[in-house]
Structure formats: structure tokens, C-alpha cells
Amino acid sequence: MDPLKLVELMEEEGKKRNAPVFLHNSSLEPWQILIATVLSARTRDEQTAKASENMFSKAKSLDEIAEMELDEIERLIKPVGFYKVKAKRIKAIAEILKGKKFPETIEELLALPGVGRKTANIVLAYMGKPAIAVDTHVHRIANRLGIVNTKKPEQTEEELKKIFPVELWGRVNSAFVGFGQTVCLPRNPKCDECPLNGFCKSSNLKKDF
Numbered sequence: 001m002d003p004l005k006l007v008e009l010m011e012e013e014g015k016k017r018n019a020p021v022f023l024h025n026s027s028l029e030p031w032q033i034l035i036a037t038v039l040s041a042r043t044r045d046e047q048t049a050k051a052s053e054n055m056f057s058k059a060k061s062l063d064e065i066a067e068m069e070l071d072e073i074e075r076l077i078k079p080v081g082f083y084k085v086k087a088k089r090i091k092a093i094a095e096i097l098k099g100k101k102f103p104e105t106i107e108e109l110l111a112l113p114g115v116g117r118k119t120a121n122i123v124l125a126y127m128g129k130p131a132i133a134v135d136t137h138v139h140r141i142a143n144r145l146g147i148v149n150t151k152k153p154e155q156t157e158e159e160l161k162k163i164f165p166v167e168l169w170g171r172v173n174s175a176f177v178g179f180g181q182t183v184c185l186p187r188n189p190k191c192d193e194c195p196l197n198g199f200c201k202s203s204n205l206k207k208d209f
């Protein structure tokens with residue numbers, strides 16, 4: 001299938017079904033995307049949104065977060081899981097970046113505490129840099145479709161970069177995530193409602209899910 005068509009079909013389906021990924025506030029600054037992504041690890045979207053809202057209503061920059069007491073950050077982000085670990089990470093990141101230019105490369109982002117490839121790529125893609133963030137949705141759906149055959153998200157990232165032209169990289173994550181939140185669910189994917197049913201290598205293998 002044409003890569004653009006694939007992205008468009010997934011986006012259309014996710015938007016039609018109000019996928020949470022498309023409800024995010026696009027007026028956020030990159031540092032806010034970084035903090036929100038750190039908050040989102042192993043946490044539901046609603047709790048991430050609540051904790052992010054608490055943080056961003058209190059702190060208007062990383063410099064301000066660097067000045068905050070750890071227990072205040074903990075209190076603000078308490079809706080998310082592992083909030084004590086995440087509070088320490090957020091404060092450490094803010095202290096490292098205090099007074100500095102926000103990172104613009106994957107190397108700089110990966111050097112920050114607790115920041116892995118997925119988070120770094122989400123931030124870079126948001127900044128309009130060429131990056132594909134592979135999270136659990138992207139990894140699962142790409143393998144189900146059969147466009148990749150990979151074990152690890154890093155391998156999926158490499159393969160997807162070969163499949164999708166660079167001008168589409170920034171749309172891949174949200175297209176796959178929205179599709180994964182609404183149609184190609186982790187369990188019991190809605191194959192009978194899926195527009196990719198005829199193309200997908202797993203569409204008739206529901207028993208395998």
C-alpha cells in the first residue's frame with residue numbers, strides 16, 4: 001500500500017473516532033511535550049493530562065521547574081503512576097537544561113535522565129525534525145500489518161524509516177497511535193470495522209490476539 005494512503009487512512013479513522021492522541025493541545029512548547037511524555041510512561045492518557053495541566057499551570061518554563069521543591073512537583077503530578085520517580089526525573093531534567101537552549105538533537109535528548117528513544121523522537125517530531133517515535137501502538141500495528149517483522153521498537157523505527165518518506169515521519173506516530181487507540185486495539189482489534197482489513201496480514205487471525 002502507498003505509505004501516504006496508509007497514514008491518511010489511519011489518521012482518518014482515529015480522528016473520526018475521537019482518538020485521544022488527536023485531542024492533545026498543539027499549542028504546547030517542546031519542553032512541555034518532553035515533560036508530558038515523561039509523565040505518560042505507564043500511565044493512562046487522562047491521568048497524564050491532569051498531571052500535565054497541574055504542572056503547566058504552576059510552572060511556565062523549565063527554569064521555573066528547576067526552582068521548585070521536589071515535594072511540590074510530587075504533589076502536582078500525583079495523578080500519574082510512579083510519580084516520585086518521575087518527579088525526580090523532571091527536576092533533574094529541568095536543572096540540567098536551566099538557562100540553556102532546548103535540545104534539538106536526539107543525542108542531546110537521550111543524554112537527559114530517563115529519556116529514551118521514544119520520548120526523544122516524540123519531542124523531535126513535535127519540533128518538526130525528522131523522527132519516528134515508536135511506542136507500543138506503532139510497534140504492534142506495524143507488525144500486525146506485516147509491513148515490518150521486528151522484535152524491538154528500535155528495529156521497527158529503522159524499518160519504518162525505510163518505508164515512509166521523510167516528509168511523512170512526523171505523522172507516523174500520531175496516525176498509528178490514534179488507530180491503535182480506536183481500531184487496532186491491543187486486545188480484540190476491530191478487524192471487522194478496519195479499513196485495512198484486506199491489506200493486513202493479521203486480519204483473519206483474531207485467535208492469535
Ligand code: SF4
Nearest residue numbers: 184189191194200203
Ligand atoms: S485488520 Fe485487524 S489487526 Fe489488521 S490493522 Fe486492522 S484491526 Fe489491526
